[in-house]
Amino acid sequence: MTKLPKKHLFDLPEGVIYLDGNSLGPLPKGAVERAVGTLTDEWGQQLIKAWNTAGWMALPQKVGDRIAGLIGAAPGSVATGDTLSIKVYQALAAALKMRPSRRVILSDTGNFPSDLYMAQGLISTIGKDYELRTVAPEEVAGAITEDVAVVMLTEVDYRSGRRHDMAEMTRLAHDKGAVMLWDLAHSAGAVPVDLTGSNAEFAVGCSYKYLNGGPGAPAFIYARPDIVLEVEPALSGWLGHDAPFAMEPGYRPAMTTERLRVGTPPIVQLSILDAALDVWDDVDMAELRAASVALCETFIAEVEQRCPMLTLASPREAAVRGSQVSFGFEDGYAVVQALIDRGVIGDFRAPNIMRFGFTPLYIDEGDVIRAAEILQEVMESGAWQDPKYQVRSRVT
Numbered sequence: 242m243t244k245l246p247k248k249h250l251f252d253l254p255e256g257v258i259y260l261d262g263n264s265l266g267p268l269p270k271g272a273v274e275r276a277v278g279t280l281t282d283e284w285g286q287q288l289i290k291a292w293n294t295a296g297w298m299a300l301p302q303k304v305g306d307r308i309a310g311l312i313g314a315a316p317g318s319v320a321t322g323d324t325l326s327i328k329v330y331q332a333l334a335a336a337l338k339m340r341p342s343r344r345v346i347l348s349d350t351g352n353f354p355s356d357l358y359m360a361q362g363l364i365s366t367i368g369k370d371y372e373l374r375t376v377a378p379e380e381v382a383g384a385i386t387e388d389v390a391v392v393m394l395t396e397v398d399y400r401s402g403r404r405h406d407m408a409e410m411t412r413l414a415h416d417k418g419a420v421m422l423w424d425l426a427h428s429a430g431a432v433p434v435d436l437t438g439s440n441a442e443f444a445v446g447c448s449y450k451y452l453n454g455g456p457g458a459p460a461f462i463y464a465r466p467d468i469v470l471e472v473e474p475a476l477s478g479w480l481g482h483d484a485p486f487a488m489e490p491g492y493r494p495a496m497t498t499e500r501l502r503v504g505t506p507p508i509v510q511l512s513i514l515d516a517a518l519d520v521w522d523d524v525d526m527a528e529l530r531a532a533s534v535a536l537c538e539t540f541i542a543e544v545e546q547r548c549p550m551l552t553l554a555s556p557r558e559a560a561v562r563g564s565q566v567s568f569g570f571e572d573g574y575a576v577v578q579a580l581i582d583r584g585v586i587g588d589f590r591a592p593n594i595m596r597f598g599f600t601p602l603y604i605d606e607g608d609v610i611r612a613a614e615i616l617q618e619v620m621e622s623g624a625w626q627d628p629k630y631q632v633r634s635r636v637t
């Protein structure tokens with residue numbers, strides 16, 4: 242019996258086909274009641290007692306365990322909090338400490354800029370002769386040399402949707418003695434992930450994309466259970482301390498993945514995320530993946546047939562593609578604005594990529610065909626050439 246789609250569990254505006262859940266997931270209905278309860282009953286009535294009485298103190302770990310279940314990680318191996326950029330920094334810093342004689346962070350040119358920026362910032366903080374080396378995504382395998390301390394990759398490319406082979410790449414990194422760090426921003430809730438099976442040391446990700454945790458929802462970080470005690474936290478905050486309320490003057494990291502926590506957890510966002518994760522309770526990731534592949538294939542076929550002026554910018558082969566499809570078009574920004582005006586919400590990534598995320602929880606075949614029809618109308622009528630669609634907003 243299929244458990245998909247679950248459109249009725251989301252509060253989506255009438256008439257909108259939402260193809261941007263890869264960037265900001267929509268509002269799960271259960272999150273509203275939970276947020277109100279957290280604000281009015283927990284914060285409002287229980288005040289500071291709520292840290293104990295409403296289970297606030299346990300919430301980061303509870304949510305971490307729920308995310309662990311979606312990415313093939315063991316309970317207790319995932320900590321939550323902060324933002325993904327910060328989690329990248331922490332994982333990278335820990336990985337470099339594990340390979341003190343090596344100086345290279347290897348990544349690819351398709352990685353999300355913030356991951357690369359965080360590596361640059363970390364290197365300038367350390368101030369030694371460290372180097373961030375980026376190569377084309379297809380060239381990573383051949384570029385893992387014996388001077389590489391850590392291979393840092395995002396499994397699914399945010400622009401093209403191209404997908405690395407996690408197990409194989411991790412094996413190659415380990416063969417050369419490097420630590421492996423995966424960014425699962427476009428994987429968690431999008432594709433089946435077998436983190437334990439990959440044997441990678443670290444993984445990070447965010448929860449506001451496919452996990453629908455809401456804007457600014459907390460990030461997550463995984464450390465392989467057998468290396469946790471080797472992890473030296475670069476951001477040694479009190480909530481990563483072994484005994485935060487002992488108020489000791491010296492830092493002593495927790496004996497678990499909790500050492501990768503930093504400061505006070507964002508309880509309102511964590512509550513919302515906890516409620517958003519209810520949607521996933523009975524979702525089989527293999528079933529979700531099959532539905533996602535079918536939606537992506539339909540979209541590619543429909544758009545290629547209807548809009549010959551657009552070029553597929555994602556891999557054609559489903560096995561090496563995540564849960565999004567991108568098309569290249571020079572005036573892609575204007576086309577996306579015209580689509581949004583007509584109820585089809587995708588987004589644009591410079592320089593010329595129109596991105597469409599396919600999330601089987603609330604998108605079905607009919608939505609995909611309707612979206613392709615509207616795209617055809619916009620292209621054939623030239624509606625996108627209207628000057629109002631040329632004005633760039635801050636967020637594209």
Ligand SMILES: *Cc1c(COP(=O)(O)O)cnc(C)c1O
Nearest residue numbers: 324325326353355395424426447
């Ligand atoms: C979305 C995304 C980010 C965003 O990081 P934040 O700190 O949450 O803003 C970082 N890296 C990747 C790969 C992403 O896809």
